[in-house]
Amino acid sequence: MRIVFFGFQRWGTETLEALLDSGHDIPLVVTHPPSRNPADNLWAASVADLAERWRIPLVECRYANAPELCARIAALQPDLLVLSNWRTWLSPKVCDLARHGGINLHDALLPRYGGFAPINWAVANGETQTGVTVHRVEDELDLGAILLQEIVPIHPRDTATDIFQRTLPLFASLAIAAVDALAQGTARFTAQDASQATFFHKRGEREMRIDWSLPVRDIHNLIRAQSPPYPAAFSTFAGQRLELLGASPAPRDYRGTPGRLLCTADGVVVLCGPPGPQGLLIETVATEQHPAMPARQFFAGCSGYFD
Template identity: 30%
Template sequence: MKIIFMGTPEFAVPSLEIINKDYEVVSVFTKIDKPNARGNKINYSPVKEYALANGLKIYQPQNFKGKEIIDEIRKIQPDLIVVVAYGKILPKEVIDIPKYGIINVHSSLLPKYRGAAPINAALINGDKKSGVSIMYVEEELDAGAVILQEETEITEEDTFLTLHDRLKNIGAVLLLKAIKLIENNKVEAKKQDEKLVSFVKPFKKEDCRVNWNKTSREIFNLVRGMNPVPTAFSSIEGKNLKIYSVIPYEKKYENSRNGEVVEFLKGKGVVIKTADNSVIITSAKPENKKQLSGVDLINGSFLKIGEVLC
């Protein structure tokens, strides 16, 4: 079976790696290279790094509007196209090319959380489980019939990073199973229930701002759901404080304002009042400083009792 693989970030690498061992990956499509923050070095995507290291042919089209790139895919004559976090919309002309269609590895239990940030959303919304869906690609975003799904429990210790890493490995194994079902004509794909559909849009900066008028549990979920990216933050005296980790604290501070620095807990971190109780900031990064533990935040006097985060 000849397979074209389309993907970009680290999440896609295990899937590419596992199918490259068992099948002929004839080419890899990934997003165009980007300069780093200082603009003096080009960063390759993790998928491109893998493709280069394994001698795979690479394409990096700006989009699929041009006839040339669609004709190139037709010329390759793939049996299957696999998409894993590619980050580009495929037109019907491409979808119709492969013999067995196009399948996608999506990091949610569809039809829940179609769209751009399903892993973050599961944590932020306090879900007890997440998972991976392997589905056929259609013109409508993440709307295709589901071939396979696998669930995983979300624990209290999970952050975006830990759940991301677990799902990328689950997705790779599940993808291989799906391809073998396709190869053996044993797929029993199920249509998604449109009544249960929900969407996740890409985060804007203000979506990452901590709202201290919410409960300690809601703030805990927001922070861990954005750790390490895109990172929750708050502001104090015009400067941003990136917040990587908080712990719900069952103590009320009736005479303080939401967002107020109310206490320093020795050996733990900075206590901030919330709508119901409070949270302890155990890891954060003041503007233009390195990431610090809660203890170092106290020792460095980065926050003072009575100041209010907003």
């Protein structure tokens, strides 16, 4: 098929490379400009470099709705637009320039977890599964009819990084399967149930700060959701910011005031909120001055409270 590709970073390069290796004709690649925002570079890979290696014409832009770009796409007479980690709204008028319209790959089981950082939100919310969805690009973001989905389990100790590594290969395989189905005329789209849709915003520092009044389960999930290289979940202790890189529910039933630090036979424990057992076993921490270190090494005194 003749495909105009829109993509960015690691998800984009994986998808584009799969399409190229499968022999599809890609006369134009559109990507976002390089970003100085650390959040945009957690899984850095260059769609632009890949297009250059294949000698494919390239456009870099933040938004792809400009008349000049539309005219260029129309002149190419594409069969399909494929989006993979394209981060801004694409007008239906652009998708209408392709015979089959546009499809997008999203790392969640739509209609739930539309929007931003779906893996991190799913882990933080204690979900037991997520996945990757291929859907039609329509006017409302992440609400287009679904073509393909594949489920990925989330195990109790999985981190967001584990789930990223587990979902990433699906971008390539599902993109190829979707394009093949459209080419062969076997594609069947299913409308999303908008009443079941959830849409999440970008995560920032507020979403990473630990609230010790929450139950152990919720705080453990937050720490898993912010695993390296994502910015870590954090709190303050003795006046300094402390990142929590690894933790697990304590093996025994500790109770008391949320935020209280205890040194126990099990290790360094912080008390969380009710209901149920309140102990969270802190395994690995980091400060601005010191990279990852065992919690026992940092907490020499074993007294005091987290803020």
